Amino acid sequence: MSRKLRYKVKKSVNLIAFDSPQSPVTEQYRLIRNNLHFSSVDKEIKTIAVTSPEPSDGKSTTAANLAVVIAQQGSKVLLIDADLRKPTIHYSLNVTNTFGLTSVLSKRINLEQAISSTSIAHLDALTSGPIPPNPAELLSSKSLDIVLKQLREMYEFVVLDTPPLLSVTDSQNLANSCDGVVLVVSSRKTKRERALKAKELLEKANSYLLGVVVNGVESKQTNFYGEYI
Ligand SMILES: Nc1ncnc2c1ncn2[C@@H]1O[C@H](COP(=O)(O)OP(=O)(O)OP(=O)(O)O)[C@@H](O)[C@H]1O
Ligand SMILES: [Mg+2]
Numbered sequence: 001m002s003r004k005l006r007y008k009v010k011k012s013v014n015l016i017a018f019d020s021p022q023s024p025v026t027e028q029y030r031l032i033r034n035n036l037h038f039s040s041v042d043k044e045i046k047t048i049a050v051t052s053p054e055p056s057d058g059k060s061t062t063a064a065n066l067a068v069v070i071a072q073q074g075s076k077v078l079l080i081d082a083d084l085r086k087p088t089i090h091y092s093l094n095v096t097n098t099f100g101l102t103s104v105l106s107k108r109i110n111l112e113q114a115i116s117s118t119s120i121a122h123l124d125a126l127t128s129g130p131i132p133p134n135p136a137e138l139l140s141s142k143s144l145d146i147v148l149k150q151l152r153e154m155y156e157f158v159v160l161d162t163p164p165l166l167s168v169t170d171s172q173n174l175a176n177s178c179d180g181v182v183l184v185v186s187s188r189k190t191k192r193e194r195a196l197k198a199k200e201l202l203e204k205a206n207s208y209l210l211g212v213v214v215n216g217v218e219s220k221q222t223n224f225y226g227e228y229i
Contacts, residue, residue, distance in 0.1 A: 012091040013061040017068040018120060029069045032062075032182065035211055036157075045179045045210065046152050049082075051162045051171045052184040053198035058215035060088045062184045063161035071123035075156040078115065080126040082174050084135035085163045087128035093118045100129025104147055105138045111150055124155075140173045148177055165198045175207035183209060187216045 017026045036045055050063035060083070067079040080101060081089035090097035095116040104114045104126075116125045132138055151158050160178060162171040175181045181202055185195045195212075202209055 011086075011088045013064055013088060015064055015068060015092060017065040017072070021072065026065070026069065029062075029065045032066055032211070032213060033069045033073065036180070043179065043208070045208075046156070047148055047158045047160070047178040048180050048182060048210065049160045049162050049171070049174045049178040049207070050182045050184060051165050051175060051198075051202075052186070053166045053190055053194045054164045054186075055086075055167065057164070057186040057190060058184050058213070059083070059164070060092070060161050062182065062213055062215065063159050064089065064092050066182070067123055067157075067159040068120060070157050070159070071120055074122060076122050076124075076154075077157040077159060078124045078126055078151060078155045080158060080160045081128040082139065082160045082170070083163045084128055084131055084139065084170065085168060087131070089125055089161060090127040093120075093123075093125050095125050095127060097127040097129065100127035101147075102129035102132055102135075102138060104129070105141060105143050106132070107143070111147060136168060136170050136173075139170045144173070145177055165201050166194060172201055172205040172207075175202055176205040178207065180208045180210040182211055182213055184213045184215050187214050 016023060017029050020026055036048065050059050050066065052059045064079060067077050070077045079089055081087045082101060084102065095118060099109050099114045103109050104111050114126060116127065118125050160174055162174045165171045183198060183202065
């Protein structure tokens with residue numbers, strides 16, 4: 001089945017960076033990627049959490065496309081589905097989700113066994129794995145830091161898709177465990193105070209804010225657009 005057909009599968013996000021590398025939207029994802037390199041002048045940025053204040057702001061779309069443009073540059077990158085509330089990466093990258101992050105955190109299998117290669121060169125995926133009844137506990141556990149430490153040795157970049165900051169506490173723990181955070185806000189629906197609240201939670205979590213992606217900005221060429229500020 002072609003990738004385009006698979007977009008119709010429920011929950012899959014648009015991997016525009018893969019399908020249309022020349023599009024102005026993909027160029028915006030490259031801009032985010034390049035800004036990561038600039039941000040990392042003083043501090044090594046390897047693990048990046050992508051989050052947003054609320055559901056459906058575009059976290060998974062941003063995380064997946066960011067991982068694709070990093071891979072297209074030739075860097076070895078892992079995309080992790082750390083949104084145990086609503087995992088989508090296995091649909092977007094068309095890989096199985098029998099094992100994944102939860103399987104590793106609960107020590108059912110080892111890390112290497114849980115990682116899937118994808119059809120995109122240099123891009124691997126660690127899907128969510130089966131969803132436990134206590135996702136927050138699993139993600140706050142020390143074992144997450146151990147897993148991220150191991151991955152730092154294996155990949156040049158690790159991008160984590162996470163749940164909404166204002167809905168569950170998982171993202172704060174994840175943001176704290178990562179070198180940097182990209183905050184996605186929706187140009188259409190995110191209210192100013194919700195964006196500020198999200199930023200405040202990230203500060204409380206002692207995380208390093210790399211930048212804010214304003215998702216869904218209308219453009220003349222396309223209605224699928226983002227902007228990095
Ligand atoms: N820039 C964009 N232009 C048009 N549609 C978009 C854009 N970004 C995301 N979408 C669409 O909006 C919906 C939500 O996007 P996405 O799944 O990336 O958000 P999310 O923040 O991960 O949501 P959730 O909180 O449910 O995990 C999807 O159908 C996606 O295809
Ligand atoms: Mg999502």
